[in-house]
Amino acid sequence: MKIKLCGLKYSKNIKELVQLPLDYAGFIFYPKSPRYVGEEFDPAIPAMFPESTRKVGVFVNEELQSLLEKGEKYQLDVIQLHGGESTEYCRKVKDAGFELVKAFQMNESFQFQSLKEYENVCDFFLFDTKTENYGGSGRKFNWKVLEKYKGTTPFFLSGGIGAQDAEQIKQFTHECLYALDLNSGFELQPAKKNADQLEIFLNKLELESMKKDKFAVDQRGYYGEFGGAYIPELLRKNVDELQENYLKILGSEQFRKDYARLLDNYVGRPTPLTKAGNLSRRYGTNIYLKREDLTHTGAHKINNTIGQILLAKYMGKKRIIAETGAGQHGVATATVCALFDLECVVYMGALDVERQAPNVARMKMLGAKVIPAISGNQTLKDATNEAIRDWIANPESFYLIGSVVGPHPYPDLVTRLQSIISEEIREQLEKETGNPNPDYVIACVGGGSNAAGAFYHYLNERKVKLVAVEASGLGVDSGETAATITIGDIGFIHGSKTMLMQDEDGQITEPYSISAGLDYPGVGPLHAHLAVSGRADFLSATDQEALNAAKVLAESEGIIPALESSHALAVLEKMQFKKDDVVVINLSGRGDKDMETYMKHFA
Amino acid sequence: MNRIDQLFQNKQKDILSIYFPAGYPKLGDTLPTLQMLQDKGVDLVEIGIPFSDPLADGPVIQSAAKQALDNGMSLQLLFNQLRDARKSITMPLILMGYWNTVYKFGVDAFLDECKKTGIDGVILPDLPLEEYTEDYQSKFEAAGVHNVLLVTPQTTDKRLSIIEKAASGFLYMVSSAATTGGALQASKEREEYFRKIAALEIPSLIGFGIHDKASFQHAASFSNGAIIGTAFIKALEKGQANEFIGSLS
Incomplete structure (x- = not known):
């Protein structure tokens, strides 16, 4: 079941809402509605939602030309019509390239035959409570009347749905039920939605999209199309x-106790989250280093x-x-x-x-x-x-x-075991800034275990930008590189379907990077999925850029990073940050092991 | 009729199958080696598609594959070499390789080439059964290409019954937990395992660790025959392939 949240308006409010898995975000363009977006509505506001959330414009008997202009201006995907629009009008909206939802007001005596002529022209119907006006009653209608709907056009269920209705919705079945349309039932005031209440409600519905582990592996070991177990029968x-x-074992109390105790007393966790003051000034933003370099080994x-x-x-x-x-x-x-x-x-x-x-x-x-x-x-x-x-x-x-x-x-x-990194970042950042979510998490990727750990608890926080940095060696096009996502394609290595560096004949090619920890011709299937789905940005840094970044960190913060981690630091030069951005870099290891290389370049 | 099925229909005992990588020891050796094997009375041949990362193979096959790749061998070149093979080669032919090479080539194009060159079956050890049955089985069947499946001493009975259902041609019975090229040691459990597989309706050949007449005969006594790879490659390397095959009977 899809979720539409309607009657949106305020950018500050939307900022809280973009984290929720909304399939549709509705904006009301009907001047008499208390949730009317207004004359001066900023097109950047609907654009705050990710592409996966479709933008819906709600109109009532709008003049066609004006509707089409607004559709264009606000980059709407869907038009929802609440007035007495004719099928001919609907057809024209549809021909202009919009998905179309036509609303109908339900009561006990609704004549379902009247829908017939709209069936071919509408993508969806929306069933709302009958009112004197054009919807917005805040009341539910008796859903039982929908038993009489025998059509095939899928519908949005609308009208006064609130936090208390989760159970009833789970009980309600109709083969054409496509989405829930939520609005006034989740408001603090008109057009200002209560994100927390909404999240609790969506959790109660147990929607597929609400499962916390949206980027988690499925039953057969796939992240999207990547992963699996491509192994010999042996x-x-x-x-x-x-x-x-x-x-079973990871979830057992005994394991959790033993693991936590060893992390604390043997590994030396939690590792600090260091505010890198000099580095922050250098790049004009707020940079924090997650200090994995301080663990045992x-x-x-x-x-x-x-x-x-x-x-x-x-x-x-x-x-x-x-x-x-x-x-x-x-x-x-x-x-x-x-x-x-x-x-x-x-x-x-x-x-x-x-x-x-x-x-x-x-x-x-x-x-x-x-x-x-x-x-x-x-x-x-x-x-x-x-x-x-x-x-x-x-x-x-x-x-x-x-x-x-x-x-x-x-x-x-391995992702689960490394996820302690982001678990700690969240706690530490919350303490430090009052917000567990940074604007950016940056980590280097060879196979990808430190990045997986640093990203894990942010995978479903869509506001947190995840940046993975591959090693491009002498340059992505040099033939001497390890930038798998950038130059590789789909293949199979070490038992998993992923992105991979290979030649035209499917022979796996040898990667190159100055950093031995990043020169791997494949990449973890989670990362292949994050790259293809656009959840994470994949950048790369050359040997020289990594070396330079190591020197900068050593001289500005008194920390010598591992060559691997230096690749993550190197992209600071290439990215643009705002002054109040919070940027976390996973400093995956210390540089002792790389001193010979560093000396060769800097001595 | 598929030549593999024909073979097992005509011969139930002592089937000798030989494995060697394409383009080894020299790039142009594929066809002459096939001809020699046929002339020597070998029943079935598995031609290895050289791969950079052969996970299930021991050092001998790995280094032979590397040499073939260094010679310039590729899957397309192999199909080109086999283009005219069926003018003289009547034995069933199987291609054995790793899934990445086939996937990269394109499964449809691969099966198309198999049909054109008269390939009767494939062995793709790292293509999981579930992926095969869901995504590819119908294509392989339509092309008339058997996907020969492996069973090992670790294969559970439950899994064995699934494999049996999906199998075609014959079962490749891996003798022991090892990569290719190990030694085969006789043991009670192993013989029991051989007997269990041999009792199935589908024919089976034993492979891994078969290296001379004695081990061939021992293995063949429990099944329809056996597969020799590593020992044959060693003979090829020494230029004694002819003599080696002769020594097996």
Whole structure:
């Protein structure tokens, strides 16, 4: 069932309402209505709603030319007619390209035959309570009369629906019921809607669109068209076992207690949200840094490994397999394996083993076995292949994946475990500014786990702009890049349907970035969905831009960021912010591991 | 009639199936190798579509696939090479590859080429059964191309009955939990698993770990026959393909 909210007018009020999943937003262009938008109505006000909310203009016996002009001026999608408009008039509105709703006033004696002639010309009917005027009674009519409606044109149910009617609406069934038309039942004063009351009401209706997890994975592991579990039959039992167990375990009280305790006392959470004063002045806005660099092991990766190691333990697993690129996830995995006394095997591209010697040493000191992946190009992609092959050969092992990639349920599992980042941002921001929602959340994306965590609790807050930053290496068109969303197309990698860098023959190509944590040829399916649906903006930063941004942060705030996080910082140069904007950047890791690279460029 | 069905109708025991990647060891080797295998009496051939990231394969097939790609092999080139194969090749032919290559090629175009070149079946290990049955099964059936499905020792009975329903041609019975190229060790449970699958109505071939006459005969005693891949590729590499096939019977 769709929801239309009608009688809107005030921009400040609409600002609160855009977060709700409204399918239609109605503006009344009838001068005698108390909710008339007025002569000087600003076209920017309807445009505040996202494109997914269709804009409806409500008219009563308006002169046709004037109606069409207003339709154009206010970019209306739908025209709703409440007067005695003829079918001929309706036809002309329809021919002008608008969707058409014709309202009819119901009472016990309404003659449904009179609708016949409108059936072919109207997209929808709207059934309102009969009044002396043209609607707006604030009263309900007896919905039982609609049993007599045998037509096929879907209708909007209107007339005095209020917060107390949720149950009755859920009971009411009619095969042509298409939408609810809400107005005066949710007002503080005419045209000023009560957003909180509306939200409670919509929640009570249990609408599909109200489900908090609109960007959550579906039953079969898809985010929109992306995700799934494209795995050989050899892995089916393992993946099924995980699919069946992960939500049960993550939701259990014991897990939540253990996980929270470890995050607090071992990882060092909550991590601070630092107001970056100098950076804010530099960019003329309000910049906050979410300090994942201050966690144990120095990056957000440990949020995930702590959670998965608990899961593995609850599932009775004794041997842990992981893949790693730069070694951050490998170190975080070796760390938790040491803590829980579990055998740990880390696959790492042979080339990366050479490039990231300090992390290899850390893993070894923590007791992990590091196996160089010598297949393919000997980097993260190949390490992941090897880890999966190990899992095939050792189905009793637990594969502890490091990002929001892989077959379902891994993307969802890792997203949930990283969501602590945005959970804390909300609390901290509310304390700091009085509003849990920033204007922007910016995070870098390789596979996408830190971005998934930083975005998670904002996915359904449509006002919060989500910005994902990919590594474009030497430039998106240079052939030496890791900007998957920018240059990739749909494909399948590591068990999931997503965006991917590949050649014309479907061979997966080797990515390049100065940052080992971002050079992955795929991207988590959630991010592919966020990109395609337009929920997040995908930008990119080159090696050089990231290096520059690292230097700026080091010199202005006294923080040396990881090269990965520097990509997120780099887009500050490219974006325009307002003075009162609140911008949160997820500082996913610290730069110690990158000192050699930094020194090479800055010494 | 599909040549795979014909094969299983005419022969129930000791079916020998050989796997090798297209364009390996040299780009132009696909067709000569097929001819040699047919001349040596091989019953069925699986031609590998080389892929950059073959998840279910061990190191030998991986590196053979990489070499084929380095040689310039591609799916389109493979179809071009097979264009005239049916003038002399009468064995059933199967293409084995990963879903990304086929998806990128375009499923309709792929099936069209299969029809044109006389491909009888495909093995796509990472295309999930559910996706196949919902989105593609009717297309494959219309093209007369069997989608050969895998079963493994981990496959549950419940899933086995679903697979059996959707399967066509034969079942590819994976001998053990491993990527390709491992060794096959005899065990009671394994034999039980082989017997369970062999009891199904649909024919089955055993693959993974079959590498010589003894392991072939052992596997073939539980099923309609067996598939040899890695060991054959090693022989190809050494230039002893002919002798290797000869040694199997």
